[in-house]
Amino acid sequence: MAVPLARRILVYEWRRFLPATISVAFSGVLMIVQGALLLGIVSANALYVTQSGADLWIGFPGTQSADLGRAIDPGIAANLYMDPRIARVEALLLGAGDWRGARGGGTSVTLVGIDPRPDGVGLSKAMSPPVRVLLQEPGAVLVDETDLDKLATDIGQKAEINGHLVRVVGTTRNLRAMGGVNVVASLGTARMLDSAISASDSVTYYLAKVPEPRNISAVHAHLSSIPGSAGFEIWTAGELAGLSVRYWLLESGAGIGFVFATVIAMLVGTLITSQTLMAAVAASITQYATLRALGVSFPELRKIVIEQSGWVGAVGLGMGLVCSLLAAALARLNDIPFELRAGMMLFSAAVVLSVALVAGLLALRRLRHADPAALLR
């Protein structure tokens, strides 16, 4: 093995490369955590979809986000029930309420009406079947475990929604809304609580379960083609969730603000990384000039710098990843919406690594333009 000059320099002069490594870690963490928080928060608007077990959602045409659904013509139900590929059809209601409890004053809540059968698909991932059947009792509601304090209530306690008495019979998981509060009830209780959806045939969404995944697109196409389909729209669960996230990400002020903050974090991280790495490379410039004098070609020098930048990037990213996972664990402990996605981590890693490499090469430019003889004085 030839003398591994790049790594020898890196190991021997690690203090010089430490700031660059830390700044890589810092910008990685900044990007990943900002992105995960952003996704976590905007994903809250798709919670009704992501926490349910339905494959297809049928709702008001042109709905921009799952939480903005409006009442649809219930006539579509017959087509759903008749399709043999659909194993289960269920209604889901979205209403509004004014919660009055122990704290006094009112709190605006979103009412979510679901089918309370134990095998129901609406919000099936947010509660266990035994908790779900408790909703069969009229006036029974569930609130999210993270909202108990906000509503100043607890399991077993009573409150009023729109002047009707309700009792908290249990809690849901992962149903913390962005800003508001989700209160889950049976379809019957929801209709009783909110007069706007009180008609017995009022429905916000129909949820359909298609047991064979390969049938989903066929059912989707079939339903879209039936006469009168202009009165509703059909999405797969993934489509509606994506729609909701994109709507809040790109079209609401909150989302744009957060995207802006993430981009700033990226730029700041990039800038610090490139500056510190350039300083580290520039500090070794006489060593590179010596190699130039010895006849080592510029591409060979570039190899050394790329190898060093690669190591700085890799070690920094490793540190950043560990910190991001710690942040994720911390967020989970505190029920903070935090969506750590592999795609985002790969993207951040790619950005940070490219920054490291480009910064290293930029630092070498000085050497290219300078007379090697002059640098050796």
Next chain:
Amino acid sequence: MLSKSYTVQNIRTDALRDVSLDLWAGELSLIIGPSGCGKSTLLSLMSGLSRPDSGTVYAAGVELSALSDAERDAFRLAHCGFVFQGFNLFPALTALEQVQIPLDYLKVPQDRAARRAAEALDMVGLWHRRHLRPAELSGGEKQRVAIARALVKRPSLLFADEPTSALDSTNGGTVTDLLRRIAHATGAVVACVSHDPRLIARADRVLEMEDGRLLRDRRPAHSEPMEPL
């Protein structure tokens, strides 16, 4: 006739004005003169580190001044050894590794490279210090490691830029003797730039420069017998 000028902040300085000289293999040629007289510029033109504004440089049968940057890199790698005023060793490497570096870039196989590096280090009397890094070596030892690094590729041209100015007289003398012995033993062209007058007695040929011109070219009479390398 070589000329070279530099422009720094719009002020043009003529570092070399119509200098013409031949250097011979197998002897130590010393270029002396006050600082700023152009001797280092001459060295960097002769070694292919930079290109003259006008004139031609021939070295080892090659017209150096006509080569591209990459070709001059390859020429230096193949034929030139350098010894610098500030040693310019790599702080991270041991003495033996320093010496091996040029051979690595010449793609010499590892076992041969290690053997030749060891021989070169032994030649400058530092085999017993082979595992030490520059921070653990004295100034004289550092310069001897640098000479071994220049020597290891068996260069036909060896350039030394003020090799003794950071050393005391004893170490300076050792280093100069070493350079001269290398010239005699290997038949290389050894060119040394210095403003240190103590070196004159040890050189085979002395070229005096001033204001970018060559003033005098003489051969001091030698009394000191040379030991074989």
